[in-house]
Every structure is written in C-alpha cells, then in structure tokens.
Amino acid sequence: MNTAIPSWWRGVGAALWALAAILLGASLWAIWNYAPTEVQMGIVQKIVYVHVPSATMTLCAFGLTFAASIAYLTTKQWAWDAVAAASCELGMVFATVVMVTGPLWARSAWNTWWTWEPRLTTFLILWILYAGYHVVRSSIRSSSKRTVSSILGIILFVNLPVVWMSIQWWRGSLHPRNVTMTGEMRTTLLLSMGAWMVFFAAALLTRLRLEWIREDALERDLAGARTPEAGRAGA
Amino acid sequence: MTFLSVMRKDLRLHARDARFLATLLLFSASLVLILSVAFGPIFKDPTREASATLWAALFFAGVLGLTRSLDLEGESGGGDALRLTGADPYSLYLGKTAANFLLLSGVFVLVLPIASIFFDVGNLEVLPGVLGVAALGLIGYAAWGTLFAALARGLKARELLLSVLLFPSLVPLWIGAVKLTHSLWAEGTVEPVRDWIKVMAVADILGLALAAFLYELIQEATE
Numbered sequence A: 001m002n003t004a005i006p007s008w009w010r011g012v013g014a015a016l017w018a019l020a021a022i023l024l025g026a027s028l029w030a031i032w033n034y035a036p037t038e039v040q041m042g043i044v045q046k047i048v049y050v051h052v053p054s055a056t057m058t059l060c061a062f063g064l065t066f067a068a069s070i071a072y073l074t075t076k077q078w079a080w081d082a083v084a085a086a087s088c089e090l091g092m093v094f095a096t097v098v099m100v101t102g103p104l105w106a107r108s109a110w111n112t113w114w115t116w117e118p119r120l121t122t123f124l125i126l127w128i129l130y131a132g133y134h135v136v137r138s139s140i141r142s143s144s145k146r147t148v149s150s151i152l153g154i155i156l157f158v159n160l161p162v163v164w165m166s167i168q169w170w171r172g173s174l175h176p177r178n179v180t181m182t183g184e185m186r187t188t189l190l191l192s193m194g195a196w197m198v199f200f201a202a203a204l205l206t207r208l209r210l211e212w213i214r215e216d217a218l219e220r221d222l223a224g225a226r227t228p229e230a231g232r233a234g235a
Numbered sequence B: 001m002t003f004l005s006v007m008r009k010d011l012r013l014h015a016r017d018a019r020f021l022a023t024l025l026l027f028s029a030s031l032v033l034i035l036s037v038a039f040g041p042i043f044k045d046p047t048r049e050a051s052a053t054l055w056a057a058l059f060f061a062g063v064l065g066l067t068r069s070l071d072l073e074g075e076s077g078g079g080d081a082l083r084l085t086g087a088d089p090y091s092l093y094l095g096k097t098a099a100n101f102l103l104l105s106g107v108f109v110l111v112l113p114i115a116s117i118f119f120d121v122g123n124l125e126v127l128p129g130v131l132g133v134a135a136l137g138l139i140g141y142a143a144w145g146t147l148f149a150a151l152a153r154g155l156k157a158r159e160l161l162l163s164v165l166l167f168p169s170l171v172p173l174w175i176g177a178v179k180l181t182h183s184l185w186a187e188g189t190v191e192p193v194r195d196w197i198k199v200m201a202v203a204d205i206l207g208l209a210l211a212a213f214l215y216e217l218i219q220e221a222t223e
Helices: A005-035 A043-075 A078-109 A117-138 A144-159 A158-167 A183-224 A228-234 B004-014 B016-037 B044-084 B089-119 B125-150 B157-169 B171-187 B195-222
Strands: none
Touching: A005 A043, A005 A183, A005 B004, A043 A078, A043 A117, A043 A158, A043 A183, A078 A117, A078 A144, A078 A183, A117 A144, A117 A158, A117 B044, A117 B157, A144 A158, A183 B004, B004 B016, B004 B044, B004 B089, B016 B044, B016 B089, B044 B089, B044 B125, B044 B157, B044 B171, B089 B125, B089 B195, B125 B157, B125 B171, B125 B195, B157 B171, B171 B195
C-alpha cells in the first residue's frame, strides 16, 4: 500500500483555506453591514446566519460519514474510514455550534434557553450519539476499530432523517416548517452557507492529511519491524 | 431451528445463574422504589409518574441483562463455538434477541405490579393494552440492545459504552412507551397518543432490519 501524500494535496488544501477565509470574512461583513436588522428580534436574529449553515453542515458531515462508512465496508480501504472519522469530527464541531447558538436564539425568541420541542430533542439525541461514536472509536485499539466504527456510522445515520422530519412528524414544534427569506437576508444566508461549506472542505482535507501521515508512520513502523535487523535488535 | 436453539441455550444459562436473576430483579425493584420515593410521598400525577418510573426502571435494569448476554458469549468460548457451527448469523441474532426479550418480559412482569401498588394506578381492564405496549417497547429494546451489545463485545468499559449508545437510540421507544402507558392508566385508551404506536413499531422494525444487514459484519469485526 502506497501511503505517501500526493504533492497536490497541500496546494489544494491551502487554496481552500484561503477561499474559506475570504468567504467567512465576506459573510461576517454581510451579516453586520449588508443584511438588515430584523424588526421584532433585533440583532439576535443575526444568529440565524451561523445557526442554519452549521445545522446544514452537521447533516452533510454525518451524511458523508454514513456514505464513507458504507464505502469502507465495501472496499476495506483505510482512506474511506479516515474520511468517515474526519467528517464525523467536523460534524460534531458544527453540531456543537448549533447547540450553542440555538439556546441564544431560543432565549430571545421563545423566552427560554431550552424547551423539549421535537427538533431540539432529536438534535440533542443526535449530538449525544455521535459523541458516543468518538468515545467508542477511541476506546478500540484492535484491528476491528475501522469495521466497528463503520458499522456505527451506518447505524447512527438512522437519526438524521428523524431530526430532519421531526417538525413534520410531531406537533408542538417551535421551529418553522418553511423559512422564506428574500433580498439581502437571503443573499447573506447563502453566502454564509457557502463559506461554511468551503471551511468544511478545507478542514476535512487538513484532517485527512493528518490521518494520512499517521497511516504512513504506521506503515513505516511495520516495515521496520519486518526487517531482519529489527528482528535481531528485538531479540 | 437455530433461532430456537440459541434462545433456549441463553435462557437455560440465565436460569442456571440464580445470583444474576436475583440481582436483576432486586435492582429493578430498587429503581422503582428510589423513583417512587423521589416523586412521592404525595404524587402530583400518579399515572404519569408511575409510567415514567416503570419504563425508566426497565430500561436501566435491561442493561444488566444485555451485559450478561454478552458475557455468555465470552464464557468458555461459547460464542466462538456458535460461529463454528456455521449457523446463519441472523438466526443467532434473532435467538439472542428473543432470549433478551423474554428476560426483559420477566422483569416487566415483576416491576409492573410493584409500580402499580406504589403509585396506586392501573386496573385489569387496561392490562391487555399495557401488555401490548410492553411487547412493542421490549421487542425494540431487545432488537437494538442485542445489536449494540454485539458491537460493544470486547471493548473496554463496554457497559458504559452500551449505555452511551443504547439509551439515546431508545428515546423514541421510551417516550412512546411512557405516553401510551400513561394514556392507558389515566384515560383507559391509547387514542390521544395513538401515533406513538407507529413510532414504536417503526423503531422495532428498523432495529431488526439493520441487524439483518449488519450482524454478520459485527460478528466478524468483534471476533
């Protein structure tokens, strides 16, 4: 197995980080200077430009974990497992942003930090379960780590449609079923969405590079252990 | 049939271990006692508190049963021997799930009268309905629990990991069971919360279906 990092990898990663920085800067500018302040909620409404893209990226990241887990179980190539784990880690970061910004919004909009409405409850369950994925993954030292993680990546995906559909399936949801934004607000939201998406891609490439380096080091260790000199030194 | 043989084997092993059964039953009864003391002595809404207590006790005590069923696999190479028979992995899973379901049903039969007496709720008229809810809840618990227990086999701190993964996954089942039991005890019917029957049925089917695809892979991974 050749685990050397392709030369173009770092270049693409750097370009994506630069683009992410520009887009995130532009979206921050748009949030404060371009999008109008909402009349009823005031400045707190601007949380939506972080909250909605983070929630979307959470679902995308965990969806990628699911797809990469299936790919690993099918092909048994370590790179797919690395994609699943890296994507899941980033998904947890985005999910945590959602869990922090949500109560800030809720306090202003619903006069409470937390309420047991369907979307909040199902998202909290999702957060706990994917946190469990990392706990399980880090506690396995054997060769079964990748297979067990991939199986878990598939099982946990069942919760994503539940989170998505919770506001349709259960009554009493405070989240709106349809959000219609127009003009500057819509443009700002789309810009934020694009910025977070590029940030995700850049972070994923960087995280994968770390995994690649780790795999390469492991491969070298194993190759070293197989040489006769290493065997004599061990004896 | 493999499924029946595995179920009989697990149940026989459970039956031989009187200390395990006594611990399981005492633990579940203690949970009901602790929760009823926490809610009482004067209950605001006894039917709601009793249904929550009943299902919380069952779900927590159930982890003991699942962990024990894991241990049975490890003891004296029993799990390896089963796999060496070349039996269909899904039949093995179904056998273990059925054994876990029957074990949990036994705990339910003990805990139900205790909760009913402590909270002074329930009557014989709604008992068939409550048993139906129990069947839906415990099939799902056994299906998901056996799947996760197989996945946690061989891991460090597996009881902890089992709880971390299992309880959040079972939340739809737990809410459904509590709401339906509460409705039966309070109003004598499940009509106001009928939709939860569908949610629980979907959770049951999903657990059994996922195992059909994944159990063989889990077995290979944890060998």
